[in-house]
Amino acid sequence: MKNNLLVWQLLTLVAVAIPSVYLACVWAELPAQVPSHLDTNGQVNGYTSRQNLWLFTLALPLGTALLLTWLPYFDPKRQLDAGNVNFQKLRLAVVGLLSGIACCSVYIGLHPNAASATGIAVLVGGFFVFLGNYLTTVQPNYFVGIRTPWTLESPRVWARTHRAGGILFCLAGLLMVGLALVLPAAWTSRMMLVLILGTALFSYAYSYAAFRQEERLRGTA
Numbered sequence: 735m736k737n738n739l740l741v742w743q744l745l746t747l748v749a750v751a752i753p754s755v756y757l758a759c760v761w762a763e764l765p766a767q768v769p770s771h772l773d774t775n776g777q778v779n780g781y782t783s784r785q786n787l788w789l790f791t792l793a794l795p796l797g798t799a800l801l802l803t804w805l806p807y808f809d810p811k812r813q814l815d816a817g818n819v820n821f822q823k824l825r826l827a828v829v830g831l832l833s834g835i836a837c838c839s840v841y842i843g844l845h846p847n848a849a850s851a852t853g854i855a856v857l858v859g860g861f862f863v864f865l866g867n868y869l870t871t872v873q874p875n876y877f878v879g880i881r882t883p884w885t886l887e888s889p890r891v892w893a894r895t896h897r898a899g900g901i902l903f904c905l906a907g908l909l910m911v912g913l914a915l916v917l918p919a920a921w922t923s924r925m926m927l928v929l930i931l932g933t934a935l936f937s938y939a940y941s942y943a944a945f946r947q948e949e950r951l952r953g954t955a
Contacts, residue, residue: 742822749829750799753791753836760844768843784843790836799829805877813875820871824878827868831861851922855914858926862907862933869900880937884945894944899937906933 767781802825806816815821834857842850872879874892879885880899885892906929913925 739817739819739822742819742826746799746822746826746829749826749833750792750795753795753833753840754788756837757787757791757840760840764840764843768839769846787836787840787843790839791833794836795829795833798832799825802828809875809877811875813873814877820868821878823864824868827861827864831857851919851926852914855922855926856911858930859907859910859914862903862910864907866900866903866905866907869896869903872896880941882938882941884941888945888948891941891944891948895937895941898940899933902933902936906930 761784764784764787766784768784768787769781803816806812806814806821835854838850838853838857841853869879874886874889876886879892880895882895885895910926910929914922917925
């Protein structure tokens with residue numbers, strides 16, 4: 735088990751390092767001002783100093799990796815297990831997503847006219863597919879998962895919501911990747927927003943509906 739954990743921890747360190755290595759390799763090619771923000775059509779509408787890219791390539795993935803390392807120790811009921819392989823995979827997936835977005839930021843600095851929204855949508859879609867599979871295995875806790883007042887109140891509602899939510903996250907992720915590859919770049923950001931908000935709203939509403947159903951069943955028992 736310790737060897738398995740070590741593998742995932744090493745992979746996480748690699749994911750943390752990749753954006754900074756990429757930035758160091760292309761540093762001399764970057765202009766002094768690089769794109770920092772995109773509008774809803776995927777067009778650049780804000781710039782920043784290239785020195786600030788280090789915040790994206792190093793501080794963000796490293797800080798996230800450290801946060802997820804310490805997070806289980808703040809769980810008062812110790813239901814989030816840092817020694818669990820699935821949790822290590824989640825940490826790698828989150829850090830990998832942020833590192834991928836950081837690499838996209840560097841790439842946009844080199845190629846301001848690139849269809850950056852497409853790459854980001856593929857990254858987010860892939861993360862949603864992983865997250866959907868992970869949600870079906872996560873146990874009740876205060877930090878990770880679909881945490882609503884109703885899932886935290888009932889283990890049965892937690893299980894039902896995460897089973898349905900996991901399927902939806904997978905489908906939304908696959909749809910996001912597929913649409914990102916065929917839609918015009920100008921539509922990609924809007925498509926991502928609709929799928930992300932729709933998935934979140936459905937999961938929230940489903941947890942409430944499941945809780946009310948549980949209450950009715952208890953009332954008739």
